[in-house]
Amino acid sequence: xxxxxxxxxxxxxxxxxxxAVIASDAFEACREVxxxxxxxxxxSIDGELTDEVTARKLFTHWLSTL
Numbered sequence: 001x002x003x004x005x006x007x008x009x010x011x012x013x014x015x016x017x018x019x020a021v022i023a024s025d026a027f028e029a030c031r032e033v034x035x036x037x038x039x040x041x042x043x044s045i046d047g048e049l050t051d052e053v054t055a056r057k058l059f060t061h062w063l064s065t066l
Contacts, residue, residue: 003047004029005055009063010040018056020047 001022006029009016015037021044023029030042043062045055 004044005047005052005059006030006033006042006044007059007063008033008037008040008042010037015040018052018059020052 001024004021004023004026006019006021019033021029021032023032026044029044033042034040043059
């Protein structure tokens with residue numbers, strides 16, 4: 001099990017944020033968040049690869065490219 005940082009953005013509600021999820025893989029982590037925010041745009045990164053602050057910066061940069 002790993003700790004994943006999952007970014008979510010639900011349109012048109014404008015709800016967005018980050019959640020830390022304990023899961024066996026990135027897909028499972030995203031599914032966990034999708035249950036709470038159906039239809040949201042999701043992305044995840046393994047918390048063991050980077051710290052929470054860096055993960056948030058990466059997601060923010062990624063979102064600015066969409």
